[in-house]
Amino acid sequence: MSQDRYSRQQNFAPIGVSGQQKLKDSHVLIVGAGALGSGTAETLARAGVGAITIIDRDYVEWSNLQRQSLYAEQDAFEQLPKAVAAASRLKQINSEMTINAHVMDCNAADLVSLLERHSIDLILDGTDHFAIRYLINDAAYRFRIPWIYGACSGSYGAVCSFIPGQTTCLHCLLKKMPAVSASCDLEGIIAPAVQMVAAMQSAEALKWLSGNRTQMNVNYTVFDLWSNMHQSIGLNRRARQEACPTCGGQPSYPYLNSESAVKAETLCGRTSVWLRYPRQEALNLEAVADHARELQAEVKSNPYLVQIQEGDFRLVLFQDGRALVHGTSDPLEAKKFYQRYVS
Amino acid sequence: MKILCFAHLSEQIGSPSLELELGPMTVASFVEEFKSRYPNARLDQVMIAVNEQFVEEDHLIGANDTVALLPPVSGG
Numbered sequence: 001m002s003q004d005r006y007s008r009q010q011n012f013a014p015i016g017v018s019g020q021q022k023l024k025d026s027h028v029l030i031v032g033a034g035a036l037g038s039g040t041a042e043t044l045a046r047a048g049v050g051a052i053t054i055i056d057r058d059y060v061e062w063s064n065l066q067r068q069s070l071y072a073e074q075d076a077f078e079q080l081p082k083a084v085a086a087a088s089r090l091k092q093i094n095s096e097m098t099i100n101a102h103v104m105d106c107n108a109a110d111l112v113s114l115l116e117r118h119s120i121d122l123i124l125d126g127t128d129h130f131a132i133r134y135l136i137n138d139a140a141y142r143f144r145i146p147w148i149y150g151a152c153s154g155s156y157g158a159v160c161s162f163i164p165g166q167t168t169c170l171h172c173l174l175k176k177m178p179a180v181s182a183s184c185d186l187e188g189i190i191a192p193a194v195q196m197v198a199a200m201q202s203a204e205a206l207k208w209l210s211g212n213r214t215q216m217n218v219n220y221t222v223f224d225l226w227s228n229m230h231q232s233i234g235l236n237r238r239a240r241q242e243a244c245p246t247c248g249g250q251p252s253y254p255y256l257n258s259e260s261a262v263k264a265e266t267l268c269g270r271t272s273v274w275l276r277y278p279r280q281e282a283l284n285l286e287a288v289a290d291h292a293r294e295l296q297a298e299v300k301s302n303p304y305l306v307q308i309q310e311g312d313f314r315l316v317l318f319q320d321g322r323a324l325v326h327g328t329s330d331p332l333e334a335k336k337f338y339q340r341y342v343s
Numbered sequence: 344m345k346i347l348c349f350a351h352l353s354e355q356i357g358s359p360s361l362e363l364e365l366g367p368m369t370v371a372s373f374v375e376e377f378k379s380r381y382p383n384a385r386l387d388q389v390m391i392a393v394n395e396q397f398v399e400e401d402h403l404i405g406a407n408d409t410v411a412l413l414p415p416v417s418g419g
Contacts, residue, residue: 036419128419153418156350173397174415178388182350184418197419220397222413224349227359231347231411233392236399287387294351294385343417 006048019210020048026209027051027098029120031106031136033082034058035189036150037126038070039198044205045090051098052090053118056082057105057332067191105332108135108256115143122208123147124201128184130177130343131255131262131277137162137170138253141246146208150201153182155190155226157197160219160235161204167218168235169247179284180291181343187295192225254278264331272326273334279321283342288317292341313337344404346377347411348384355384366406373404389414 010020026049030037033056041054060068060075060082068082075085087101100118104110114120123140125148127133133149140147146163149170162169200221207215220233245252255278263276289301289308298309308315313327315337323342325334346361353359365376370391378386390397390413393404404410 032419034419126419128417130415130417133417151416151419153416154350156414156416158413158416174388174390176388178415178417180388181415181417183416187351187418189418194419219395220392222349222411224353224359227349227353229347229349229359231392231395231413233411233413234396236397284387287385290385343415 009047014212014215015206015210019212022210023048023206024050026121027053027118028205028209029114029118029123030054030126031111031123031132032056032126032128033070033086034064034126034128035067035069035184035191035194036152036198036201037082037124038068038086039195040124040126040150040202040205041086041090042070042093043198043202045094045097045099047202047206048094049097049205049209051100051118053100053102053114053120054083054086054090055102055104055106055110055114056086057103058082058336060085067189067194105335106132106135107262108139111135111139112256115139115145120145122205124205125149125151129339130174130181131339133170134177135255138246138256140164141169141251142253142256148201148204150197151182152193152197153184153187153189154224155193156182156222156224157193158220158222159197159200159204159217160221161216163216163218164247169244171244171246172241173220173235176281177279178343179287180341183340183343185340190225196223196225262335264334266329266331271329272324273328273331275323275325275331275334275338277321277323277338277342282319283317283321285317285319288342295341297341308341310337310340315341317342344406345409347409349412350414350416352384352389352412352414356381364406366404366408368404369400370398370402370404371400373410385414386412 059079070089081103083101083103144164149160223230265274289306292308300307306317316324344365392411
């Protein structure tokens with residue numbers, strides 16, 4: 001390969017020849033190969049990162065092509081798993097790198113096993129719901145690997161670096177896992193919001209991996225490209241609580257323990273799936289119901305449960321985190337439907 | 344007091360930013376006041392930053408401060 005390949009990046013003084021070598025010696029885990037995962041994986045592959053492990057449970061759909069930059073029409077036509085389609089595109093971009101692609105619904109055991117088997121330098125968030133981010137947060141602090149949160153919805157996006165031993169964790173930022181949050185499925189998304197978040201995550205990755213660690217942005221950065229607003233918000237150091245179950249003095253990593261794994265069970269002979277999501281506190285049913293109504297779903301509720309109907313699917317949600325999804329016998333489809341309404 | 348309303352809040356309030364004659368007041372009383380003025384605004388779990396710092400509920404917001412209301416975001 002041409003010696004010239006990384007010359008423009010090496011000419012950037014903070015990276016230089018030694019930073020480039022460090023990038024080559026790095027291994028990054030990208031969880032989720034959707035819009036953000038596409039963006040960061042491509043940038044890091046072009047930048048010469050030596051190894052990328054990428055995980056995704058989904059396949060390419062036509063509605064992805066507007067913003068998920070690793071995929072083309074043929075991938076949607078063939079309904080290829082995203083991890084597979086991503087790996088093949090990344091290989092075309094940079095044949096010198098190692099790419100491990102995993103088609104899986106990343107649970108605690110999967111994540112722990114990956115982190116035990118590989119020497120991962122950094123984890124990039126390309127996921128689309130909060131339950132898995134609390135899991136990544138626990139895994140990152142347990143294995144002392146930094147992770148870069150990124151998320152977007154509409155024209156809005158946010159990025160935050162979580163560095164074990166240096167910054168507070170996701171738990172400290174959001175003590176309760178949000179019951180509802182802004183996502184792409186129903187609220188929509190424009191590609192520039194994705195690219196902005198992916199660009200900021202990738203810049204943090206280049207800093208960390210090339211040895212420019214004092215340059216890390218430890219603020220919560222948030223923007224809205226439509227209303228032209230931007231904030232770079234300091235995290236109150238005192239907010240780090242000694243009692244935090246993830247980054248405190250005696251961590252228990254609650255989302256990593258098997259008791260809190262997402263459980264799915266298809267009901268015999270019926271097109272229904274039971275789901276049990278790990279929650280450390282009761283679900284705010286009222287907030288979920290309000291949110292679903294705003295999204296034009298048909299909603300019925302009482303103090304004990306909420307029912308959300310959309311087409312042939314019906315979600316029945318209980319306060320303790322249990323849910324029944326009618327209209328499918330596929331646990332993955334049931335989870336995706338659940339996560340449209342509950343983060 | 345300047346209020347910046349991110350994501351769905353700007354639609355619920357009708358504008359991404361507001362100037363209100365408020366303060367000094369605590370974050371907790373600001374939230375109550377805001378809810379009563381804008382009953383359509385969904386403030387559950389919204390993160391609150393004052394002058395680009397995350398603050399606790401008892402933090403005192405000054406009359407000339409900028410308050411950012413940030414819904415949690417999960418898409419990707």
